Amino acid sequence: MAEKEFKLPDVGEGVAEGELVNWLVAPGDTVTEDQPVAEVETDKALVEVPSPYNGTVKQLHAEEGQMVPVGDVIVTYDVPEEGDDASGEPAGEEPAATDPEASADTDADAASDGPTADEPATTDSDAGATDEAPEPSSGRVFAPPSARRLARELGVDIAAVEGSGPGGRVTEGDVRAHVETGESEDAGAAGGDSSGPKQVDIGGKKSAVSRKGGDDADGATAEVAAGSAPSSVEAAGRDRTLAVPATRKAAEDAGVDLDDVPTDETRDGEAFVTTEQVEGYAQAVKEAKAAEAEEAAAGGDGADAPARSAAAGNGASASREPESVPYRGVRRTIGQQMENSKYTAPHVTHHDTAVVDELVDVRADLKERAAERDVKLSYMPFVMKALVAGLKEFPYLNSELREDDEEILLKKEYNLGIAVATDAGLMVPVVKDVDEKSIVELAAEVNDLASRARERKVSREEMQGGTFTITNFGAIGGEYATPIINYPETAIMGLGAIDERPVAEDGEVRAAHTLPLSLSIDHRVIDGAEAGQFTNFVMERLENPSLLLLE
The missing domain is CATH 2.40.50.100 (RNA polymerase II/Efflux pump adaptor protein, barrel-sandwich hybrid domain)
Known part of the structure; x- marks a missing residue:
């Protein structure tokens, strides 16, 4: 070898x-x-x-x-x-x-x-x-x-x-x-063999933890899985245990002896323990100690243990303990990017509201036609087209500040990043060459990228090369926000929820479909007046979607 x-x-x-x-x-x-x-x-x-x-x-x-x-x-x-x-x-x-x-x-x-x-x-x-x-x-x-x-x-x-x-x-x-x-x-x-430690489901993961001396091992399993604390936890007490470095660190952090964690897994004839088993054993030990302390405080007879257990599950001191969650992976990457953006570019946010009754009608008319092509048509492609028209008219919002070279790069590509909320954090896949694609083509591409981003199947290359970003916080409710620029871009547009709101026109108030807009800019490159003009230009095309035919 x-x-x-x-x-x-x-x-x-x-x-x-x-x-x-x-x-x-x-x-x-x-x-x-x-x-x-x-x-x-x-x-x-x-x-x-x-x-x-x-x-x-x-x-x-x-x-x-x-x-x-x-x-x-x-x-x-x-x-x-x-x-x-x-x-x-x-x-x-x-x-x-x-x-x-x-x-x-x-x-x-x-x-x-x-x-x-x-x-x-x-x-x-x-x-x-x-x-x-x-x-x-x-x-x-x-x-x-x-x-x-x-x-x-x-x-x-x-x-x-x-x-x-x-x-x-x-x-x-x-x-x-x-x-x-x-x-x-x-x-x-x-054949119903119940010998050996039972596999206990804790939070969707398995751990070989059982009650000591229990005649009813299945009852102990159910008790731990349900979150009730067993009176005691059986330690394996081995002389040698195999585990990967991350598992050993998890045991050290939890104050658990790795040789005490029950397991039925082996590697080369030696007991092998996983991180999930360490976490499950540590949790079971913690619950057992809490139950013993509670029983001792009540006199130790255990007669009213079920009542005390129920009381503990309804907001007792155990639920008030802080929980440590690792700050790493996508969450840490997002945090570093946001910190870099916020502390580098001076942010200013411009808010306005577009009355989009006509856009709602146009989308409703085209929705069935798009469905015939197996495409789900949302409002996003219309917003993307309106934004590209605005970026062509106001090129500084489609730029990058290169401080070391003392220059502002005005980009001629229109690649829009679409912020997508996923279980792993915020991901921003990029739709390239938006100015060269139709409404239906944009709808299909946005749907595909968003779906694959949620499944963590979008590639690194598909999240690069953006020149301007859109974040649709209205999809989960809300009207206005102060979105953070996707640095080194110089602007980002936040979309609120399209909903009926009161609008005053000609001295009268009526219910109208409105779209709240929140534009954040890098004030080193873009002035507030230019941000307002850009927003007005975009709003005009959202309020009169027929103007998009001229683009």
């Missing part, structure tokens, strides 16, 4: 470092070339880093959440040398199989001697439930990080899951369907 070091590659042009968000392998895992070994986040894109070798993971050199410079060693491998078989043993005088297909099968068997990151370790109870464990596929599995993470949490071999996505891509739904099918099959083979 030869030892090989793998350095973090350049995962994006001009990127100097990335955050190691998630390890997809652990020490002792057998990996194949091009198999993803880690998820790394740079800027606002999450990418999978593939292995350059076939071999065994010997050591991980970074922890989850750590910023790693490009070129730093992140993994050390044991790689078979020429003349070794897949297991690293010298090859015999005679080949094990002369048939190419048989040889390939033999290699796959040898590579599967140890559990991989996506393959759950085999335990004694598992062996009793099935005669033969499924062998993982030696080919590369196409699956997004979210599906791989779910597979690991549920103990599923991702290679055994049949993908329903494009090109056989495995989705989260495929993983769940595989688990449901497997559970129904295992239920008949398991």
Whole structure:
């Protein structure tokens, strides 16, 4: 066997470092070339880093959440040398199989001697439930990080899951369907064996935590899953435990002895503990201590424990404890970008309201025609067209200030970023060349980019090159805001909710559809008067959408 070091590659042009968000392998895992070994986040894109070798993971050199410079060693491998078989043993005088297909099968068997990151370790109870464990596929599995993470949490071999996505891509739904099918099959083979620590579902993740000396192990499982504190928690008390660096850090932060965390997973014959199991065990210990303290304060007879437990669940002191949430990944990237923008560009926000009754009517007329082309037509494409018309008339709002060169770059491309709220934070995919596309084409592209952004499938390149940004906070309610410029751009337009509001016209008040607008500008480049003129120009086209035909 030869030892090989793998350095973090350049995962994006001009990127100097990335955050190691998630390890997809652990020490002792057998990996194949091009198999993803880690998820790394740079800027606002999450990418999978593939292995350059076939071999065994010997050591991980970074922890989850750590910023790693490009070129730093992140993994050390044991790689078979020429003349070794897949297991690293010298090859015999005679080949094990002369048939190419048989040889390939033999290699796959040898590579599967140890559990991989996506393959759950085999335990004694598992062996009793099935005669033969499924062998993982030696080919590369196409699956997004979210599906791989779910597979690991549920103990599923991702290679055994049949993908329903494009090109056989495995989705989260495929993983769940595989688990449901497997559970129904295992239920008949398991025979109701309740020996060993129970797997307790805590917050959607599993942890091997059970009540001590309980005759009713299932009752303890239900109690912990429901959030009630068990009277005590059984510690494993091992002499040796394997875990990745991030898990060891989680145990240290939680004040938990890693050897005490129950687990039924193994790596190379040693107990292997995951971060989820550490968190579940720490939570169960915390609840057990709280319950014991509560019982002692009440006299220790335990007769009214259910009532006290209910009282604790209804807003007692435990719920008042602060919770620490990691500030990293997309959230930290957003924070750094917002800080850079706010403390670099002096912001001024101009507010106004457009009366858009005609726009509402035009959109209603065209909505069915767009649906015939399988396109959902919103108001956004009309706003984009009106903004591009305004940017052509007022080019300083489509610019970039280059202080080092002492110049303002007036851009001739009209690439509009569309801010999209996702579970991971705010993402801004960019629609390129808006001035060259029709309303229907823009609607289709916006819908596609927004959908893929929410699924974390939008590429880094698709979030670059913007010249002006739109943020639609009206989609979740609200009228006005002070949006922060997507630096180094010089302006951003915020859209409120289109709704009926009172409007005074010719001395009378009527209900009209209005669109609140909030334009933030970089006051170093754009004056307040120019911001007002630009907004009026855009409003004129939103209030009279037929003018967009002239653009």
